[in-house]
Amino acid sequence: MKLLIKGGTVVDCDGEKKADILVEDGKIVKIAAGINEDCKTLDASGKHVLPGLIDMHVHLREPGFEGKEDIQSGASAAVAGGFTQICCMPNTNPVCDNAVVVTYIKTRAAAVGKCKVHPIGAITRGEQGEALSDIGKMKEAGAVALSDDGKSVANSHIMRLAMEYANGFGLKCLCHCEDKDLVDGGVVNEGYNSTLTGLKGSIRAAEDIMIAREIALSESLNIPVHICHVSTYSGVELIRSAKSRGVKVTAESCPHYFILTDDIITGYDTNTKVNPPIREDIDRRAIIEGLKDGSIDVIVTDHAPHALKDKQVEYNLAASGISGIETSFALSYTYLVKAGVLTLPQLVRKMSARPAEILGLDGGDLREGGVADITVVDLGAKYTIDPSEFISKGKNTPFGGTEVYGKVCATVVDGDIKFGA
């Protein structure tokens, strides 16, 4: 099976050039100008051709919460969002803390046949923070990383053991940073707007303390660690300073943290409820600065789909999370590249090459002999985000009505067109 992607501008981490890409049997066989081949051809003229996007932080909800999302809808939404590979968090029911659930997810994803789905195993059994999961067996079954996402491993000693043990299998811990005692039931950022709305605030220190702890463990043990969805300016600074002295820490953030501020909570719209909470402009600007100087390596979505009923309640009772996988590229392109913060190759690096490097995944680049995971986008296409058009079951986004640039035209996974064209 051959596929020719013709007439586009090929972008990778190094730059952009006009070139055609010839794909055969799931691999890129040739990148050059003026390739002519009698085979299925994808017309990319006027479009940009990127290495397949990779989202290392999504929630697919299956098994257990199929009312919110399942692997079919989630993976279909992912390819619509331009993603060729996604990593799904283990907070399902049952929790993905054993090889059986890892295998189930991989089997379902293969049957669905959209993008590649890499399960992330729980660090501790049941995400209870007490006993280690069967880390080796999960690795064997295909888990690419470990996380107790949704919470931190509260016990620092258990976290130390987890990092040491996981490192023996070459797995990284992806750390959701939150000191539960300090959060104390807070649902929004603690500041002017928490006082204004009467909603209970969560102080930045609740996140920063855990970021600092993970960095301290990483530094003491000389084991790499990855910080999930950084939302505070002070957290960015902790990571920047750790990196500058050589600590093996990497970090991610999400579009809602570098675009929005907590001014949007004042109408009690539950689609603005997310954990960690959307914070203030000082944080938003620091995250942009962190993306720019490399303190923040990766852009993820933390795609957290929920059913309508989970959000149509009082703010305190509403589920946390934003359905983000179908808006991530356009939002990032609009608010980072068009805004002059990052170049397109830099953005592509944060949405493809870096996650591949951090997790050791095949992909993240466009090269002859490499895997044919390719995303074709129309950067000139302007449109308004309409959640009712989402393929994801989760329509929960605060970005409804936002005008963006950058439409995903086609998503190619292992040489097969899985979306568009």
Add this chain to the structure above:
Amino acid sequence: MLSEKDLLGLKNLKAAEIEEILSRAEEMKRALVAKKIKKTLDGKTLVVLFYENSTRTRTSFELAGKYLGANVVNISVATSSVQKGETLIDTGKTLDAMKVDFFAIRHQMAGAPALLAKNVKASVINGGDGMHEHPTQALLDMLTLKEKFGRIAGLKVAILGDIKHSRVALSNLFGLKKLGAEVVMYAPATMIPAELEKFGAKIAKSREEALDGADGVMGLRIQLERQNGGLFPSLGEYSRFYGIKRELLKYAKPNAVIMHPGPVNRGVELPPELIDGAQSAIEEQVTSGVAVRMAVLQMLSEYKGVRK
């Protein structure tokens, strides 16, 4: 005239609207005291929907409705049923379909009245939501001050107690500032919410400073269960360092009024001799409360704008 269908807080009211509510409430209070109230809400229905315990506010809403001739239905919902039973939106829509005209809602979660208001045609009055607002309480406090001093502008009001967890403090702050009063607050730092000064409050460094030249002195209830949460070490210590004492009253104006939204922990926020003393307006506040709620019901019934 009120520009909105609901009364959710004082934050979004204009000064002129607050002033009109207060002057209407003064008329209502005269009629109430004279027991000569016109049944202007005959045929209207008020649902008092309380998700939190309350005697004072619930009864006050109920009587305000009844005095004006409205039908009043009381619904007390146990806290737990919020999560396991019908959602707030469904409860609201169900009652709305029974052609209710007003809801007075109290809820332990901030924003619940706003959520209800968005989903019903009836007018919604916030009877206290979480740590957010309690507009009718602040209005009755302001009515009490206005009756005593003839104005709000230029008054200094000291508020002492658990500001952070108090919806009364925030509504008073919004309302008093809009009408030109000065608001000074004092509490342990664990009971001061984030960035309070940005809302126009002055935070005093001592009780003496808070009370200095005050026209109104308001104590806020200390939730006894918060002691276990570590917000303060003991009631004795609270009273010793943060309570309003008789000997401190000399710093306030000689004719200052003492207020409290109740129920009072006697000897904690205020000593009994101040609660029952000549300067106390605590009972007057209760009467003002019924009058204010009558005025609010009356004015919302005159709302001519769009309903949903």
